[in-house]
Amino acid sequence: MQNFWEKNQVRIVPWLFLTPALIMFSVYVVYPIAQSLILSVYEWDGLAEEKLFVGLGNYIELFDDEVFWTSLKNNLIWVLFYLLSPPIGLAIALFLNQQGRVMRLVKSLFFFPFVISQIVVGLVFTWFYDPSFGLLNKLLLGLGLAAEPLAPLSSESGVTYAIVFAGLWPQVAYCMILYLTGLKAIDQEQVEAASMDGCSGWKMLWYIIIPQLRPATFIAIVVTVIGSLRSFDLVAIMTQGGPYNSSSVLAFFMYEQSITNYRMGYGTAIATMLFLIMGIYITYFLTRMLRQERMR
Amino acid sequence: MFPKPIEKTPLACRLSYKAGVWVALALWLLPLAAMLLTSFRSLTDINQGNYWGIPSEWMVVENYLGVFQTTPMGRYMVNSLMITLPTVIGALAISALAAYALAKYNFKLNVALFAMFIAGNFIPFQILMIPVRNLTISFGFYDTIHGLVLFHIAFQAGFCTLFLRNFIKALPTSLIEAARCDGAGEFRIFFVLILPLIRPALAALAVLIFTFVWNDYFWALVLVQSDGVRPVTAGLEALKGQWVASWQMIAAGSILAAMPPVAMFFAMQKHFISGLTMGATKG
Numbered sequence: 001m002q003n004f005w006e007k008n009q010v011r012i013v014p015w016l017f018l019t020p021a022l023i024m025f026s027v028y029v030v031y032p033i034a035q036s037l038i039l040s041v042y043e044w045d046g047l048a049e050e051k052l053f054v055g056l057g058n059y060i061e062l063f064d065d066e067v068f069w070t071s072l073k074n075n076l077i078w079v080l081f082y083l084l085s086p087p088i089g090l091a092i093a094l095f096l097n098q099q100g101r102v103m104r105l106v107k108s109l110f111f112f113p114f115v116i117s118q119i120v121v122g123l124v125f126t127w128f129y130d131p132s133f134g135l136l137n138k139l140l141l142g143l144g145l146a147a148e149p150l151a152p153l154s155s156e157s158g159v160t161y162a163i164v165f166a167g168l169w170p171q172v173a174y175c176m177i178l179y180l181t182g183l184k185a186i187d188q189e190q191v192e193a194a195s196m197d198g199c200s201g202w203k204m205l206w207y208i209i210i211p212q213l214r215p216a217t218f219i220a221i222v223v224t225v226i227g228s229l230r231s232f233d234l235v236a237i238m239t240q241g242g243p244y245n246s247s248s249v250l251a252f253f254m255y256e257q258s259i260t261n262y263r264m265g266y267g268t269a270i271a272t273m274l275f276l277i278m279g280i281y282i283t284y285f286l287t288r289m290l291r292q293e294r295m296r
Numbered sequence: 297m298f299p300k301p302i303e304k305t306p307l308a309c310r311l312s313y314k315a316g317v318w319v320a321l322a323l324w325l326l327p328l329a330a331m332l333l334t335s336f337r338s339l340t341d342i343n344q345g346n347y348w349g350i351p352s353e354w355m356v357v358e359n360y361l362g363v364f365q366t367t368p369m370g371r372y373m374v375n376s377l378m379i380t381l382p383t384v385i386g387a388l389a390i391s392a393l394a395a396y397a398l399a400k401y402n403f404k405l406n407v408a409l410f411a412m413f414i415a416g417n418f419i420p421f422q423i424l425m426i427p428v429r430n431l432t433i434s435f436g437f438y439d440t441i442h443g444l445v446l447f448h449i450a451f452q453a454g455f456c457t458l459f460l461r462n463f464i465k466a467l468p469t470s471l472i473e474a475a476r477c478d479g480a481g482e483f484r485i486f487f488v489l490i491l492p493l494i495r496p497a498l499a500a501l502a503v504l505i506f507t508f509v510w511n512d513y514f515w516a517l518v519l520v521q522s523d524g525v526r527p528v529t530a531g532l533e534a535l536k537g538q539w540v541a542s543w544q545m546i547a548a549g550s551i552l553a554a555m556p557p558v559a560m561f562f563a564m565q566k567h568f569i570s571g572l573t574m575g576a577t578k579g
Contacts, residue, residue, distance in 0.1 A: 013482040014397035018409065021394035021453050028450035029416050032427035039426060046426075096317070098302050106317055108565055110324055115561045116554040117511035119529045123536065123550050124327040127543065133347045135330065169327075174572070181573035183298065191298055209298050216576040226418055233513045237533060254422040259518070264426050271422035282418045286411055293407070 033275070040268040046258070051265070058269035067245045068270070071253040074160045075229060075277075078249060081164045082171060082228035086220040089175025090213070094205075096176075097183045107180060114173040122237035125166035129153050153239055156246040163234050163247055171227060175220045182216030183209075222285055229278055250274045335359055335547035342543050359548045367538075368523045369549055372531030376556070378441050379448070379527050380509045384502050386449035391456030391501075392494065396486055398457065399464035400472060410461060416454030421514050424451075429518055444519050444527075448512070452505050459574055463497040464490065500571030503564045507557040528553040 005012075040058055042051040062068050096107050113121065128134050131151035140146040152162035186209060194208045210217075232251040235241060241248035241256060248256070250270060258267030302313050322329075330348060336359065337351040346352065363369045398410050428447055429438075437443030467490070475485045516530035526534070532549050539545045561568050 009482050010401070011403070014401035014403055017393040017397035017486070020390040021413075021457060022409070024390060024446075024450035025413070025416065025453055027431070028428060028447050029419070029424065029454070030412070032424040032431070033419065035427035035430075036423045036425075046430075092320075094299055095320070097299060098313075103317075106321055108562065109321055111561075111569075112325065112328065112558070115507060115557050116328075117513065117529050117557070119511075119513050119532055120331075120550040120554050123532070123546060124331050127331070127347075128327055133345050135326075135348055138348060177569060178573050178576045181569065181576045185577040186298060204298065216573075219573075219576050230420055232421070236513070236517075237536075251420060251422050255425070255514075255517075258426055267422075268426055271420065271425065274420045275423040278418060278420055282415050285418065286414060289414060290407065290411065 036268045036271055036275075039265055040272045042265040044264045045262040046264045047262070054265065058266050061266065062269055062273070067248055067253055068250075068273075070245055071248045071250045072273075074247065074249050075231075077160050078164055078167070078228040078231050079225055081161070082167065082224050083221070085168055085171040085175045085224050086179075086217060088168070088172045089177075089220065090179045092172065092176045093179035093183060097180060107177075111173050111177050113170040114177070116170075118167075118170070118233035119237050121166055121170060122234045125162075125169075125234075126153065126238050129162055154243055156243055159239055159243065159247040163231075163238055166238070167228075167231060167234050171224060174223065178216045178220050179213060182213045186212050218288075222281065225281055226278070229274065229281075250277075331547045331550060334544055335551050337544045337547075339542065339544065347543070355544070359544050360552070363545060363548045363552065367535055367545075367549070368526075368531065369528075369535070369552060371523060372526055372528040373552065373556075375441065375525055375531075376510055376527040376529075379444050380506055382442075382445045383448040383452065383509045384505045386445065387452040387456050387505055388498055388501060390449065391453050391460055392491070392498065393486070394453070395457045395460030396464055396490055398461045399467075400469060410458075413454045413457040413461075416451070417458065425518055432519055438519065439521050439525055441525055444515060444525075447515060447519065448509050452508065456501050456505065459501055459571065460494060460497055462574070463494055467493055496567065496570075499564065500567040503560050503568045504571040506560055507568075510557050 039051075041053065041055055043054045043057070044051040092110065096103065096110060129136055129152045131137060131149040131154075136152070137146070137149040140150065150158075152158050155162075190208060190212070191204070194204060199208065230251060231249050232255065235247055235249055235252045236255075239247045241252050245253075251274065254267050254270040254274065257263045257270060302310055305313075333351060334342075334347060336354050336356050337346065338353050338355045338358075341347075341352050394413070398406060398413075432438050432443045432447065435443070437446065471489060472485055475489055480488070510527075511529060512527070513529040513533070516527045517533075520526055520530065523531070523534075532546075532553055535549055536546060
C-alpha cells in the first residue's frame, strides 16, 4: 500500500485536488446547463409532477412573441451603447494618468461606481430621472433646454437608453481601471524613440500607445459585451421591464416568464437563446486564450 | 509616460489641469454625493422638494438610526455578511486546490477542465436559474443562507480557478521539483510551499469575490424569499416599495448597503485592482 501511494502519488494527487471544485462545479453549473437545455422542449409550471413534451413548441412560440423581439432589440441596444465604455474609459484613463498621491486618490474615486451594487446605481438614477424632482429635469428646465419635464423611465422609446446610460457609469469606471493598468505597462523606450522621431499627441496615441494597449482593449471589450448581455439588475430595479415591456431584456424576460408567470419551459427556451448568443463570445474568448496558452 | 507628465508643462497648464480634474470628479460623483446628502435630510425637506440643495436640518443620526429601528436593514446587513464571508473562504479553498492541480500537473483533460472553468465565467445566469432553484429546493436549502452560499461557492470557483491557475503557472516549477527531491509529499508541497506563495493572489480574489457576492441581487431573488435570510441588495428592493416617498430613508439604506464593498476597496485597493485587471497588461 505504502509503496503504491509513493509510486503513483503524482498521478493521483491532482485528481484529489480537483475533486471538491469539480463536484461543486458539476452540480451547480454543468448539470444545470444540461437540465435547462432539456427543459426547454417541455411545458412545465414548476409544480406539476408531469412535464409536457412540446418539442420545439416553446421556440416557435418565442419567435412569435413580440416581447422576445423587443427584448432582443434592447439587448442589441445595450451591447452597442455599452461598447462606448472602452473608448470613454480610455479617454478618462489618459486624462487621469498622472503621478502623485492626490492623483491616486482621484483615480480610486473615479472607480467608485463600479464597487457599489447595481441596485444602488439603479436607485440613484431612478431618482436622477424623476420627472418632478430629479436633477436631470432641474438642469434641463433650468438651462431652458426643455419646455416641460421629461420622464425618461416612462417613455417607451427612451427608457432603454436611460437605463443603459445608468449602466455605463460603472462600466466606464471598469474600463478606465483596465486602461490605467495598461498604461502603466507601456514600453517607455518605444515612446521615447517615437518622440525623438517627432511623433507626439494624437499620432503617438494612435500609432504607439493604442497598439500597446491591445490586451487591455481585448479584456475591456469582452467584459463589456458580457456585462451588457447579462444586464438584469438595473432593469429589474428601475422599470421591471416597463412601460409595457418596452425596456425588457432577455435576462429579465426569462425571469419574468419563469417566476412571475410560472412558465419554466418557456423560460428555459429564452435562457437557451441567450446562452447561444453568449456562446459565440465564450468560444471566441476560449480559442484565443487557449491559443496563447499553447504559444507560451 | 503617456500623456506627458503634467509637471513638465507650463504653470498655466498645470493649474487648469488640476482644476479640470476636480471638476470632472465632482460631476462624475454628483449622483452619489446627492444621495449622501439626501440621506441626511429631514422629511420636511423631502416634502418641500429640497432634493439637491443643502439640507435645512441635518438628520444624520436620526435617519440612520431610523433605518435600523424601523426596518430589517440591520438583519439584511448581517445576512449579507453571513452569505459573503463563507463564500469567499469556500471558493478560495476549493479553487486553490484545483488551480494547483491544473497549473503544475500534466494529465489528460487538463486543458479541457481548465477551459470548462473559464467558460463557466461567461455563461448567463438565466441558463442556470431554474435547475439551480429546483436543486436547492430538493436539497431542502431553499430560503436558507447556506443554499445561497453553496451556489455562490460553485459559481465563483470558475473565476478563482482561472485566476489562481495563471498565478501558480507563473511560479517556477523548479521549486516544486526541489521539494520533491527532498522527499516532501504532494500535500506538504501544496500547504507548505505553494499556499504561502499565492497569498497575494488569494488576497486579491478575496476582495473581488466579497464585492461580487455582496452586490449579487439576482440569486438573492431566485433562491431566497424571507426577511430573515435576504441579503441587503434584495432587502433594499423590498424596502423601496415600502418607503415609497421617503427618499431620505432609501438614500440612507443605499449608503449603508454600499459601505462594506467600498470600505473593502479602499482598504485593499492594490489587491482589488490587480485582481480586476488580470491580463490587462499581457496576453
